[in-house]
Amino acid sequence: MIVAQGIRKTIADLPRGVYDYDAHASLADRGARRYHPYSFDFDSTPLDLNEPEANWDEQVKQTHQENRIQQMKRLETEYGSRHIENVIQNVIDLGPKSMSLLAYHNQLHEQARRSFVIGAYYPALVAACALGERILNHLVLDLRDSFKASTHYRKLYRKDSFDNWPFAVSVLTDWNVLVDGVGAEFLGLGELRNRSIHFNPDTYQSLRVDALAALQRLNTLLARQFGYFGGQPWFIENTPGAQFVKRAYEANAFVRTYIIPRSGFVGPLYGMELSADGYWTHLDYADYGDVELSDDEFAKRYRERDPAKVVSRELIEKGRPKAEGPRAPADDDGDFTD
Template identity: 75%
Template sequence: MRRTISDLARGVYAHSEHTDVADRQARRYHPYSFDFDSTPLSLRNPEEHWDEQVKQLHLENRARQIKRLELEYGALNIDEVLKNTIDLGPKSMSLLTYHNRLHQQARSAFVAGFYYPALVAACALGERILNHLVLDLRDNFKSSEHYKKVYRKDSFDHWPFVVSVLTDWSVLADGVGAEFLALGELRNRSIHFNPETYQSLRADALGALQRLNAVIAMQFGYFGRQPWFIENTPGAQFVKRAYEEHPFVRTYVIPRSGFVGPLYGMELSEQGFWTHLDYADYGDADLSDEEFATRYRDRDPAAVVSRQMIEATRGRNSPI
């Protein structure tokens, strides 16, 4: 009997059962949960070369964002709030996982002008992320020379050691290790007593948050040329076949993904969550990553699965 996505209770989200799906060679994992904040971009002044209608829309949106920030932080220091928000920059797109709320809290402290709490929070969250990566993934590397040094410990505070371990395990995306080490230097200078910290609190807090944002964007982001994502799929990311068993991808990315073919659609539920809509069976095609990307880019919009399509074929012998 041919087993398809429609035979699984959780369909495209039944991650442990996808190895038995008949058309699995035509499918890839598509992460769909994310967190980001582009408010700082909305607060900038419009560019002179913009079309007048674009300028007007931007100014209207800017006014709404300023009003929202006044409600959240108060009107008394709104000029400082606006400057801090703009200087901080947008919060990069990230997978939904343990760090998102803590990242936002650290950013909010900076926006409110609480620079030392923001600095400490950014450094502490960087260390928490490092610890999570080691503790969550170490059992995948029992044959590693590092395993005997990490398997009994519950936490780690020597950042260069942890970065070297994760680098040797090929867990970190390009550039992430350097950002961690730079954030670690800020941590050591700021957390341990140093009178000079009083003179550079804002600059240090901003630097720490920007380093942390870079770590999250590169390691947990979607559009930063992470090695586990297929290239040339504008507007979406799909896990490369060769990375489906990669420990980081299997632990963090796939559980937040749907297993879809190139004609999948998306639907916003009444609860405000995005879900996938897809065909039950793509046949026996064995698509390489490059072929999958081509089919995704060239797909006919009329063939993309939609709620209307599903309702129109309900009760028929449909592949949807």
Template identity: 45%
Template sequence: MSDPEPTRTTFENVDPTLSLDDQKRLVVDSGRRRHLSWGMDFDSRALSLDPHIPDHWEEQVKELHRQNLQAARVGMIEEFGERGIDAKIDNFVAIGVKPFSVLAHHNALFHQVRQAFVIGAYYPALVGACALGERILNHLMLDMRGHFTATPEYKKVYRKDSFDDWRLPIDTLEAWGILLPDAVVEYRALMGLRHRSIHFNPETTNALREEALAAIIHVRKIIEQQFASHALRPWFIANTLGHAFIRKDYESHPYVRAYFLPNCPFVGPLFGMAPGKGGWEFFDLADYGDGDWTDDEFAAAYNDRDPALVAGPPG
């Protein structure tokens, strides 16, 4: 009598108390899965509040836009109050969309900064945006420096618990390849605003709205560069349709491990999703088979998937 075949270890039967790294090492089809970049903290209502209607639009499109504009205006009144609503809407449109972002330390605080600007609290919005930029910078430095102990920059930063002089953490995180080039540009611009607004400067009150708006946009662009869940970034597989996935060689990168992987489901190309009571739920096949796919092979399997085979809720 032959021995029974050993049970294949899949995400359906692997020990859930193990760390994700240990589960990935044990599960037979890990080489055919990737981390789905996932973030739902965004606000695109500013796009619906644009009153301009191009003449070339079809009449039904124009009418739909008018309805969306009215609904968005009602929502603004409910959230911010009717007094001065036109100015509040102008402010809301000026700061633009709140970008798709992975869940990280900045989300709730950036929301508060935006709210302050909308209601006309420009100085709190200005200093709040600058303080948030500094907070993100400090989080990045404290979270990342332990991974770069062998670098010449480490000896300049390892003793400090916070950084008031932004030049050191900006230069260090740039040298370590953590801050992307465009984020470095935005941080250096925000640094100038921070010095003018936090340290006493009698000229600050002469351009509060303009400087608060500039600071918020700098922070928004920093978030878009560093924490966007959908974008052209070094850690995402290129040319996937509708969703972004973490490249295999970036799964071990300290920045990606700290800020993306904890919030990014480990899925195969036929994963499905649906809204649930506690947020979005994800569904997937139990076993994609043996062997490793390259990122390009995974992208092809995802892009060419048959919608009829996409996983759904059990039963």
């Protein structure tokens, strides 16, 4: 238990509560909490545009077909009817935009994808390659001060940008920043960049193929490095429908820079609420007591939590009842934070 001047410090004492990242280390119930990222970006439209499978149940086929028609109408409204067949095929070939946490790349990724959808293949190709280089630069520049003892640091600390992709990938690999397979995706995208941006007369013949390949590589590396469900090493396993940062990774440079600032520091009984302006926020108990949960224990409590004890606006407005029972902290005082 952490005590400051005789007062037990809880999440309710912090100005920004579960989002007051710099103060979380001093919380009395820190051992019962983990960081839960909650902002993300994805687009599953291409999955709705495929023809229904022959072996599907008839009701499933009908529902899928209805969704398919709705998506086609939406695309026609958004992109116009003149080349709608090409638009639909481009969306299908492009595939879903994988789930990614919100950072600097999301809007630019969407712009590159939209270029491909409307048939602007060269802008899509160049945009995907340029965004790959921008992501590499962000990773190196955003994280380098966490690796001042690295042999690479003296080569990096005065630079404002980098265009040597293999060097940047090797640095990030040595720093253990990149998830398995991401370095290879960067290098593959870099080869497309060099072949496409530097003059090559063959580019005219392969614009669509190259643009699609570049966007798919970009999507893959974003899903693996910035995604939620790709086996990233910093997330606790066996927490269906949600991700939580492992305690050992809270000090990891990538996690500290990109994931924790987009997370709430919550216990197993937290809830979520959609605000009037369309943003998700966390609701949680103010104090989970003096318990030190391992990652596996946290995952178990999350999986087995009693829905009646999960914090909701209704539960808060009922008069702040105690959180009692085998899956709730034994000494919880019933207070909430939102």
